[in-house]
Amino acid sequence: MGQENTNEQVIKKEENETLFQQLTKRNDQYMMSLDKALIAANISEERRVEIYNEMLKNLIEGQKSGQTARQLYGTVTERTNILLSAPKESETGRSEDWKIVLDGGLMMGAMFAFITGISGFIGSGQGSEMGIITMILNFIIGGFAILLISKNVPDKTKPKKGSMLRYILVSSAGMIGWMVLMTASMTFIPSSINILMPAGVNIAIGVAAFAAKMYFKRTLNIRGGLF
Structure with a gap:
């Protein structure tokens, strides 16, 4: 580059x-x-x-x-x-990688924490399928997945042959890899460590993470992510 x-x-x-x-x-x-x-x-x-x-x-x-x-x-x-x-x-250029990881991780973490919390209320209401370690991994891995995808977004001003196909393949691989790791963490990490959290806690984490995302995006002037 x-x-x-x-x-x-x-x-x-x-x-x-x-x-x-x-x-x-x-x-x-x-x-x-x-x-x-x-x-x-x-x-x-x-x-x-x-x-x-x-x-x-x-x-x-x-x-x-x-x-x-x-x-x-x-x-x-x-x-x-x-x-x-x-x-x-x-x-006006692209922000440093760590900023995009932070922005993407907070967004992905917030979204799925909120969805998991809502599902908990709609379902049994007794808790969440996402444990605390899975939640933490979701923020981290989600951030790196967004970084990987954002780096392969086709440049409309400088289109290159095969760039869209590359973007689709990288995006698919990133999302599939992220879901596989999340599923593995819920399957193989003992529940005694990966403690399940109440639906209300998940929703609170989702709201807090989204607020943090908006705060850091503005104060750090994060550019180049997906959100």
Whole structure:
């Protein structure tokens, strides 16, 4: 992934050099002034390459009808302020794996704790089939299953042959593996250790886990998960 990003940056940088040569003198001066302003604002070279690649294409297209950079983007100061107020790349990309595991684990744990609790009330009302160790494993394994699936979600902006099939296969394998492990924990872990919990406790855990998921998603700005 890192190598792909590097190659893409190199391609765009070379493309920008070619596009710069097609600018009118006025537009070229505008872009040079903008470059100085963004460098002074400590905008990374990678980010500048992305900005210029989009702007240069628009400028060259605008030149065909006599439009200037100032007409398209305003003054250099105005354009600089707009770019500086835009979300940073670190705020729009994918979050670290551990954050996605946390977010997915809390969601999956909350969902099944709540479902198990409701089933307990609707059924015998005497307890839950999910023991405390199974519950804990559900949070952990569920989180890693979501991480695995989220990493294989097809990129709509860069579709690749077979990406959807890969996503379906990985998703199916992840969910089946997760269910098998959950079933195994309920079957083979002694009930003396894997203590069954009342339906009300399961529901309370589900509600608390969902509240924690929403809290961490907002405070940690978690991006790239499934929920």
